[in-house]
Amino acid sequence: MREKPKSKAALAREKFLRSNVKKQKAEKNENSSQSHTFNENNDQELVSDRTVPRHGDHGEETGTMDNSIVPGNRMFAEVLGEEILLVMREDQLNLFGQTFRPIFCGLVSEVTNGFITLDPVIIKMTNAPFHRFPTPLSFPMEQISTFTPFDCGRQIPLS
Amino acid sequence: MHDNMVSPTINQIRRQVVCDAFMEGVGHRTFIMTAEFPFVFIGVIVRVVGDYVYVETETTSIAALDGNVFRIHIDDITVFYIENGGPEIPVIC
Numbered sequence: 001m002r003e004k005p006k007s008k009a010a011l012a013r014e015k016f017l018r019s020n021v022k023k024q025k026a027e028k029n030e031n032s033s034q035s036h037t038f039n040e041n042n043d044q045e046l047v048s049d050r051t052v053p054r055h056g057d058h059g060e061e062t063g064t065m066d067n068s069i070v071p072g073n074r075m076f077a078e079v080l081g082e083e084i085l086l087v088m089r090e091d092q093l094n095l096f097g098q099t100f101r102p103i104f105c106g107l108v109s110e111v112t113n114g115f116i117t118l119d120p121v122i123i124k125m126t127n128a129p130f131h132r133f134p135t136p137l138s139f140p141m142e143q144i145s146t147f148t149p150f151d152c153g154r155q156i157p158l159s
Numbered sequence: 160m161h162d163n164m165v166s167p168t169i170n171q172i173r174r175q176v177v178c179d180a181f182m183e184g185v186g187h188r189t190f191i192m193t194a195e196f197p198f199v200f201i202g203v204i205v206r207v208v209g210d211y212v213y214v215e216t217e218t219t220s221i222a223a224l225d226g227n228v229f230r231i232h233i234d235d236i237t238v239f240y241i242e243n244g245g246p247e248i249p250v251i252c
């Protein structure tokens with residue numbers, strides 16, 4: 001185990017955030033009688049309903065208002081567990097000499113109040129539109145331009 | 160950091176949560192993509208100060224820059240991944 005400075009409260013809050021969104025999603029699925037499978041690598045302990053202290057490592061209050069997804073991020077919580085096509089704000093990204101538009105497709109495995117995670121995720125490069133990335137990828141919400149529910153097997157022209 | 164008299168905007172909340180994720184990832188390897196040169200950073204998170212993350216890079220798009228500790232503006236980060244028990248970021252030599 002690696003020694004690292006971290007706040008147990010902050011870690012517990014983060015876990016609570018994720019488990020709370022999963023609970024909300026599970027309730028929604030029960031109501032609409034659909035079933036989704038969630039791709040989660042780390043074990044999810046369900047934290048109790050008590051309020052977790054909202055203090056960051058530096059002792060100041062963090063930006064999250066409460067321990068669930070704020071209403072302004074509702075559109076992301078709605079697609080948890082679904083495949084989406086995601087486009088970021090930048091014109092171009094560059095991966096070791098390969099330039100591409102930031103168009104990604106994948107399954108939403110995690111939603112927080114600041115970023116979403118796609119796992120597994122495909123980068124829609126022009127010469128390799130189904131290139132699967134070896135790791136999950138997280139996308140800050142402030143950098144997201146648009147997204148839509150999307151079947152990642154679909155072919156679309158990119159140029 | 161936040162004025163408690165006025166509730167933070169959704170934008171501030173989102174940015175703060177991303178900063179929190181990097182703070183909790185101190186000591187872990189990370190993969191970061193930005194739109195600005197040098198576009199890709201692979202390395203260990205050293206510390207977070209405000210909205211800058213210090214990354215001791217083992218790999219960037221330029222071999223000559225490997226080993227530098229880049230202070231990356233978190234607002235500029237377009238894509239990231241922090242190793243935390245999940246799949247490992249490949250080591251690129």
